[in-house]
Every structure is written in C-alpha cells, then in structure tokens.
Amino acid sequence: MENLAYYLPLLLCPLMLVMVFFFMKRMSDGNNSNKSEPNGKDLQKNMNHLMEQNQKLMKEIDSLKRSQ
Structure with a gap:
C-alpha cells in the first residue's frame, strides 16, 4: 500500500x-x-471607403488652412 x-x-x-x-x-x-478572414471584395470595399474618407479629410484640411 x-x-x-x-x-x-x-x-x-x-x-x-x-x-x-x-x-x-x-x-x-x-x-x-x-x-474568418475577409475576402477580396470586402477588403476592396473597405479600401475604397477609407480612400474616400481620406480625400474628404484632405479637402477639409486644405479649406481650414486657407481660412486661417
């Protein structure tokens, strides 16, 4: 034992x-x-959306610089 x-x-x-x-x-x-990994279409949509946002922000920054 x-x-x-x-x-x-x-x-x-x-x-x-x-x-x-x-x-x-x-x-x-x-x-x-x-x-789940995102597929190519989702990535492309996200990329396009981010690029549009980037363009809008760049325009807004330019307009703010001009107004000063």
Missing part, C-alpha cells in the same frame, strides 16, 4: 499532462475557427 501511494503521483502526472495538451489543442482550434 505504501508503494501505491508513492507510484500513484508518478502514474498520474503523464496522464494529466496528456489531458492538458488535449484541452489546449481544443481551445486553440476553437479560436481559429471563429476568425
């Missing part, structure tokens, strides 16, 4: 390590599936 108390932690340690790796892998797989 004393030997069992000595060897039990040694036997449980690798099993717990395998379980931890398993759960870590499941967690990382779940995070990757939730993130």
Whole structure:
C-alpha cells in the first residue's frame, strides 16, 4: 500500500499532462475557427471607403488652412 501511494503521483502526472495538451489543442482550434478572414471584395470595399474618407479629410484640411 505504501508503494501505491508513492507510484500513484508518478502514474498520474503523464496522464494529466496528456489531458492538458488535449484541452489546449481544443481551445486553440476553437479560436481559429471563429476568425474568418475577409475576402477580396470586402477588403476592396473597405479600401475604397477609407480612400474616400481620406480625400474628404484632405479637402477639409486644405479649406481650414486657407481660412486661417
């Protein structure tokens, strides 16, 4: 019985390590599936929108500089 108390932690340690790796892998797989990469059309729309905003802001800056 004393030997069992000595060897039990040694036997449980690798099993717990395998379980931890398993759960870590499941967690990382779940995070990757939730993130969807934007497609080319969405990126192009966003880029066009940002360029339009940039043009408007540049015009506004120019008008503010002229008014000073």
